[in-house]
Amino acid sequence: MHKARMRDVRLILSVCTMLSNFDRITSLIGNRNDILYSCGIHPLNIDVPPYDLLALRTRAARNDVVAIGETGLDYYHQQDNKKQQQNFFREHIRISKEYNKPLIVHTRSASNDTIDILRKEKADSGVLHSFTDDINTAKVALDIGFYISFSGIITFRNADILRDTARFIPMDRILIETDSPYLAPVPYRGKENQPAYLRDIAEYIATLKGVKLEKLAMVTTENFCQLFHLDTEMTIKHFNKTS
Template sequence: MKSTLRLIDTHLHLASEQFNEDRSAVILRAIDAGVAAMIEIGYDLASSHAAVALANAHPAVFAVVGIQPNHLHDLPGDWIDQIRRLAAHPKVVAIGEIGLDYYWMKSPPSEQDAAFRAQLALAGELGLPVVIHSRDAMAETIAVLRDAARGPGIMHSFSGDWAAAQECLELGFYLSLSGPLTFPKSVALHEVARLAPADRLLIETDSPYLSPHPHRGQRNEPSRLVYIGQKLAELRGQTLDALAPQLWQNTLHAFPRLSTALG
């Protein structure tokens, strides 16, 4: 039976090779589960092109294009112009995922900072929100956003504590919560979910990664967004049916082009 929910998965990677055998079926399962729209995220030039192609092929899929900090090596000289051209597509709803990653540190901090700022500037030029990737670099990410951000923006798979969340909220950013919210030991994240303003929360799967409980360790897919939504509702003393309209409106406000398409 098709769900009566209306949810939006704000961050996923359906172009991943892990979906090569059943991508269309995965999208249909998501729609049947109540995930009415999915936002495919680029992280390098190839995946950004793939995101636009996927959005072209599936009415329920939209795209975000950008270069993630772990994919800055071997970029052509015109990479920022390529992202600019891709962003002109009407189903591209943001620039991302962009930011800083000091866990993998595949590029020096100075190079990460320069690419981050260049894409923030591009988003400002185009009037698009940004989707932020930050790993082991929350303070540095917030410092760059405070200096250079052009809101609104989304903190992808937010994993910080309430103090970090407050700083992001003060900058006008939305907090997008993913599978770890459902893990029993994610105590700090549970506090964020309870305390954050209702109108600044989003949910995502980051498929095929970060599968929620009770599917932890398996390939994730967008139909499992429901588990994340249910946990968020539980933490806030609500039902998902009651919370879903708020999450829908939050996502449309965070991604204005999506609002134009979905109403």
């Protein structure tokens, strides 16, 4: 946290991918006003106990949980349980709507099914996180009402298509993330990722979009607050005071 604050990262969203991890992290961290939580069962963890949806629903009701996920579909690493992944994804969407909390969606080699389920379940609030798909997928996600979030992958040498997509995304629908502890941006690639590196991603995308860093930081903060139902003005004032 100290390193993050030194690089102007003032608020962190801890995205849990297993319910057991969520319980450990919230117990370890406790109540802090600079860390928020998301709770979900990653598609690659749907067989890791506790994986029942009642347990997810109980945790989703917490006030410090601002989003549902990570959830979604991953056919790159696992294809033999597609139906089970899809069913869990649908249930996450329904829980997100029940509690009026946005989705954090993981999709890999499964964009068509991901979009199809989002549409059929009438999901209209969330983000496609650590986005790696093309402009066409981004367009459909934007049409549904979703945000697009870019991680350190966008700095990788072979990410030209992703950079084109980032240029296309409107400023009012773009988010940035580290996806720590994985996918550290250049020049830290290969090292353990950390929240402090968000500034490097912000600097890179600001250059890509042709805007000043301060502009991108303000817009992505506003987008974050809008998506996760935070008061933008109060959030910015609070963290400016504690800087």
